[in-house]
Amino acid sequence: MSKSGLVCPKCGRADAIRKVTSIVSAGTTQYQSVGYGTADIEGETHHVDTLSYGSELTGLANRLSAPRRPGKPSDFGCAAVLLTMRVGMSLVVLVVIGVVSFCSLPLLYESVYRANNWLILVPILIFAGAVIRLLWWIGSNVVREVGTIRHNRLNYPSEVERWERAIERWRELYYCYRDDGIFIPAQTRLIPVEQLRAFLYAPEKKKR
Numbered sequence: 484m485s486k487s488g489l490v491c492p493k494c495g496r497a498d499a500i501r502k503v504t505s506i507v508s509a510g511t512t513q514y515q516s517v518g519y520g521t522a523d524i525e526g527e528t529h530h531v532d533t534l535s536y537g538s539e540l541t542g543l544a545n546r547l548s549a550p551r552r553p554g555k556p557s558d559f560g561c562a563a564v565l566l567t568m569r570v571g572m573s574l575v576v577l578v579v580i581g582v583v584s585f586c587s588l589p590l591l592y593e594s595v596y597r598a599n600n601w602l603i604l605v606p607i608l609i610f611a612g613a614v615i616r617l618l619w620w621i622g623s624n625v626v627r628e629v630g631t632i633r634h635n636r637l638n639y640p641s642e643v644e645r646w647e648r649a650i651e652r653w654r655e656l657y658y659c660y661r662d663d664g665i666f667i668p669a670q671t672r673l674i675p676v677e678q679l680r681a682f683l684y685a686p687e688k689k690k691r
């Protein structure tokens with residue numbers, strides 16, 4: 484299984500080592516499962532067959548699996564959608580306050596406003612307060628979201644670069660079944676599988 488002179492740095496033997504890429508590809512199984520269930524269609528109960536597909540990694544293959552490519556950051560369209568939603572919600576709130584104030588005017592006029600003229604300012608102040616509060620809410624969220632998106636987009640290329648280096652290193656890895664550890668040829672120390680991610684993402688200098 485091993486090439487000339489390739490041995491585990493811990494046990495110094497070659498009989499229990501295997502390339503990590505082949506463990507992972509051998510440990511990936513495609514499955515298809517058939518199930519049986521009931522469905523309620525137009526008030527009647529029917530029996531239906533269900534079918535599902537997927538792929539699964541066995542325990543070791545899962546522990547040794549390659550790091551995932553970082554997800555693409557969302558674009559500014561996402562922030563625009565949220566902004567539109569918030570403006571819509573704000574308008575609904577303002578319309579409700581406006582309608583309630585307007586409709587209560589004739590009801591409250593005789594009993595409240597005639598005696599205390601200044602009370603008519605209360606609904607106006609509530610409305611103005613709501614406008615300010617909602618504008619603040621919309622504005623602060625836009626600033627925060629645009630900042631986050633910009634930050635993620637700026638960092639994305641370097642994150643992908645780090646991931647590419649990690650994947651390159653991952654492809655060189657060997658695993659020793661005896662010692663449950665990983666190593667790269669010419670490396671003098673065996674790394675426990677638990678430290679796989681940290682090892683893959685470690686700065687280049689650490690490579691021996």
Ligand SMILES: [Zn+2]
Pocket residue numbers: 491492493494495496499659660661662
């Ligand atoms: Zn070993």
